Structure formats: structure tokens, C-alpha cells
Amino acid sequence: MPIEDEGQNKINKLTKKLATEGINSTTKQIDAELTIPSMIRVV
Secondary structure, eight states, rough: OHHHHHHHHHHHHHHHHHHHHHHHHHHHHHHHHHHHHHHHHOO
């Protein structure tokens, strides 16, 4: 396998990982923002 392909594969994997983690953290943030107001209303 040429070095260029190996480097590109690593970049692709990192990009996918970052994209997935970004989506996950955004989802967690949205969950938190939706949860906090309902917790305040309960109190």
C-alpha cells in the first residue's frame, strides 16, 4: 500500500471519529438543554 493511501486512510478515520464525537456531544448538549428547563419546572 502506498504511503499516501495509508495517510489518507488515517485522515479519513480521524475525520469520521471527530464527526461522530461532534454529533454525540451536540446530542448530549441538546439533551441537557431540554432536561434542565423541565427539572426547573418540577421544582
